[in-house]
Amino acid sequence: MSSDLDVFVGNTTLIDEEVYRLWLDGHSVAEAVARRLRGGVLEREGTSVAVLQSDTRDHYRTFQMLERLLHAPPRLLQQLLFQIPPERQALLVQRYYAFDEALARELLGKKLSKGTKKELDEVSARTGVGIRSCRRQFDNFKRVFKAVEELRGPLAENIQQLFLLPPALARDYAAIVFFANSRFETGKRRLQFLSFGDFAACAQSMMAHWSQGALAPEAAEPDGDLPKSFLQDLKELKVLVSDKDLLDQHKSLVCSALRGKISVYNELEANFKALSRALVNVGGKLTHARDVRDFFVDLVEKVIEPCRSDKWSPGDLRLFLTHYTAAPRNLPGFRHQALWERYMAAISACLLRMYHD
């Protein structure tokens, strides 16, 4: 005796978190049933496989109907079709937009295009995230990207408004959008030691310190793009390395401040000019889209790796960056202190975050 039709509809929509998880992970009904069986529901509830199948199918149908609404979470709040308590709505949204960091790491800085979507098979194999789940997460990234691409104001807040995500998750999405927009290279071998969290933190500090919104909330440009004028101004900072006097004075200021305070003083003294040149030039290159891509590569190659080979401790780096940033204040003839500090705030934050094994 087979059941052709089998539905259960509650006035309050039943949401089973376990089944939702399985659905989000991209399992088919049969796989989901198998997993639930392994979870021992049968023994706990004393029910039958048929019941479990029917239950799973019901939930899957509900989720499929809900998916359309999850694409625009504010609609989930307004819709009349499913009566879902606010807490559950929040849970549905949060889980739907939650992503695997391994996957996000793979996609950081890539164009969220059809081409990338086609490569998801490999990504799925590398990260161990199911292909269906990969596609859903990719679509989420793309949907969020499209929605906020043209919007003004702080990226994370826009995302939070439009997708009703918890603040932390919204900030992560902001980072993803920021990377997709600026197309930073993150896939190089020497960048492999950096996690999604590292990049997200970097993106957040960059947006926090550099974006238009950071200075004027009513900014004309979207947060995802770094303001052109700011990037243009960064060229002015080159004076710090191109002017021999300034460079020497800068070095002596930093060295005198740090003498005896850090363990790698000699190395610092030897490498100061190279480091300073690297730190200033990274900023100077940001006006060219092609060079922007190399931002993280440069930081790693020219700052992090030399320091690491000289066995700087994170504390050393922190101390150095503090004094390196502060010193130009006392440089005669250097008129870009505000710009410099704005620039270095993000760079320091990035470096400190990235400085690990």
Add this chain to the structure above:
Amino acid sequence: MPGKLKVKIVAGRHLPVMDRASDLTDAFVEVKFGNTTFKTDVYPKSLNPQWNSEWFKFEVDDEELQDEPLQITVLDHDTYSANDAIGKVYIDIDPLLYSEAATVISGWFPIYDTIHGIRGEINVVVKVDLFNDLNRFRQSSCGVKFFCTTSIPKCYRAVVIHGFVEELVVNEDPEYQWIDRIRTPRASNEARQRLISLMSGELQRKIGLKVLEMRGNAVVGYLQCFDLEGESGLVVRAIGTACTLDKLSNTSAFLPACNSPSKEMKEIPFNEDPNPNTYSSGPSTPLKNQTYSFSPSKSYSRQSSSSDTDLSLTPKTGMGSGSAGKEGGPFKTLLRQQTQSALEQREFPFFTLTTFPPGFLLHVGGVVSARSVKLLDRIHNPAFVGIMGNTRSYKLLDWNSFNSDEPETRDAWWAEIRQEIKSHAKALGCHAVVGYSESTSICEEVCILSASGTAAVLNPRFLQDGTMEGCLEQRIEEASPPGCGFCHIPYDELNMPFPAHLTYCYNCRKQKVPDVLFTTIDLPVEAIVVGKGCLIQARLCRLKKKAQAEANATSISNLLPFMEYEVHTQLMNKLKLRGMNALFGLRIQITVGENMLMGLASATGVYLAALPTPGGIQIAGKTPNDGTYEQHISHMQKKINDTIAKNKELYEINPPELPEEIIGSPIPEPRQRSRLLRSQSESSDEVTELDLSHGKKDAFVLEIDDTDAMEDVHSLLTDVPPPSGFYSCNTEIMPGINNWTPEIQMFTAVRVSRLSNINPTNQTLNKNFNDLCENLLKSLYFKLRSMVPCCLCHVNFTVALPEDELVQIAVTAVAITYDKNQALQANKAPTEKSQQRASTDNEEQLQFPLELSSDPLSSQPFSPAKEALEGASSHTGIPAAQRDRCNSWIELIKLKAQTIRRGSIKTTTSLEKASPLAEGYLRHRSVPSGTNSTVSVVKMTPLSFLPGAKITKYLGIINMFFIRETTSLREEGGVSGFLHAFIAEVFAMVRAHVAALGGNAVVSYIMKQCVFMENPNKNQAQCLINVSGDAVIFVRESELEVLPAPPPAAAAQPAGSAGDVTT
């Protein structure tokens, strides 16, 4: 011209994209009422149009107001081709027609299309200005209130319970008109929806007229059904109980209410007729021409339908012989005569109520039922009703004959059945039938009409001038113990209508009671029950040869008695197996299909303290001298005994032991009997009474001499008790549990299964059917496991046989959680009750800080968000920690919700100013704890109440009929996906209508019909759903009590605003 209907179209949202090129829609709205249509401007290029239209005004008769639905069509404007319809909203404006209910309908309605389902939402405001019309000959019955609830609604008091009202309307089904061949499915569906809406409006109006004639002001237990008879048409019929209700001006106190209706009654001159047995034959339309004049103790005049062919069945013993009880003889006699007199002047002393005011129900006789098999193609020809003739006539488009003949025929059919019921009741010594209901099952041209109820003796006071106080006095005089009085037999002991085994009541030991009691009503509140109750079902299949017309009807008629007998035996056995002695809420459904009949009986078993302890079940084999066989038998016996013992423990049935001597009743023989009187009649053929007692042998000795019987015993034992933490019943309340928490979950589950047997036999079919029901129940328990401990209440199964070998089962029920810690105590001591209340209060207080929101627009003025949250936290079962984590961004969502709503408020608040609702909203907003949610929560329940809440206002009846069709079944997720979406849509539309009326719940919700048809080969499916219920405003009891000074004023507000218009 006594009414002005005003409609304003405010805005739309989430409209579908109608123009592929721009991905936008140029929407406008047509507002139609009767033959008048208004249009809004086109709002170009938007999926969220803001029409903000003027007030469209319709000046109409109140008759039209009652019949017609307001029809709102949303269209996409197209310059070059025809405008495309997006969808429609039908709004029943009936709730605006009586002053006590809603004053405005305002809110977001889902835009519904029969092909695409819900496509966006539209915000509409509807008002009605009614002018008083004192025309005596008016055809409208505005002002009569309708309730689906089968008890006296909570904030009313019954002044008089007048009795049975019924009506039916017949029309041709648009689906079967010739035009259907050339019009689109959409047009055909819409024609059908509109027609049914019209017909139910008309029906309600006609019933209202009857109520006014009876000098009532309300219909309680209103049940309206559709018979889709295919070629032969569409019948909409309704039954109900006419009452005069008084609004309790303050819901918490019994104030002396104005008795104007009853006063009016008294003004009518008595028709003093010395001869109580004068029958004057009146016109066949019942009720209409009766004079409602009688006095409590005087004689009466009676006019009744001439069709009293059954009078010969009136029990020969004098009703008031007093032999039934040794106590209070003469008084009782008088009482009986009064009741009789009060009732007999009515053609049908039936009551659709299942719960009664205390003291109303004096004695209960037992279940009475009647069935009749009819051939639908005969309706055209009343002379050949039934299966006597040989000619078949198909109806053509003959509207005149159609309209004139058919209702008559249908009326006659039902009248016949009702007469039978009445005579059965009389045979049980009862004057009235309570818990009365009617149903049909149609397969092609064969139709089974069924009616059933519970024969009872009622207190006459309620039926006449209804002074409740007097009635209470009387009850004291009568000295019938309240806890068991209703169990005492109403019939004459020496002249019993059927063999029964009587004992003295185990409670009062003064009067006789039967050994088992079957009823269709809810367990009376005052009944003394031991332990808990449980859902008991009897399930049965019978194969039938495929046949045509007369042969088919004959074979069905022949099968019916056997089915009834078997259903009854099963019920009896299952009852015994659970160690119980009474069934409440019994509903036997017999469904006819092409090649089989199915019987499904559901009831709630309980142990009534007044009735004797049931005996066990003995198994006996017929072939002795066979060792292994004997062994097998004793094995089975042991199993049965074990089950009984286990069940007794499970349902906590530990009746106080009574020494036999105390009972001291002459126990003639250990024979067990039941009372289920019923009959089959096939057209006008005379009924043969079927003795349901098992001949001479003891009913509870099961003889297993053949495989059939073996199967029976096996099936007895296959019923699995619900998992721990679950109870189930099909009555309103679960006997033995009274500490409900406010968390409820109403649901509908539908299953269609194929009984795929090449050579099906009755046994295999029975087993399949049994498994199907058991699995469905199991599946429900699993689904709702997070609510444990809980009880499934009002479990309502409906069986349909849509095609060969296909069985469709639909279940609607509500799961209610209860407090386990106090679940053990069955006593309903008031102290305990208050204790429970306190505990729920605490719970709610705990949840208070988490409280989310109520929509200001949503007319949940006083029980805001708590509701939402309770539902939320309870359904979710999220651990608290996690909840906290969510909280911060829930805040955000709330904020978001507020901003979203603000836009819409702007447009509507100004409109609502006049309504008390808006005032409530404003007041509510000033309360700091008021928070917001996007969509107001609307609770739905098949019960007449909400646990832990007080219903403060009834806003009107919800009666909705929807058709959904698809030609892309696979794309919509197959049959399950299609139906799942449709049921969800129906819920959504019900909720939206309730919210627009200002309500926050639907009580007495019922899905009366769910007809599903599919054609997988064509990738098509169609489904019709009919639902009804009462829209209400409820307030959490805890809120009434917990909130300090100002809120009580606010809380009293809806009651007050409603009360001041009480006539």
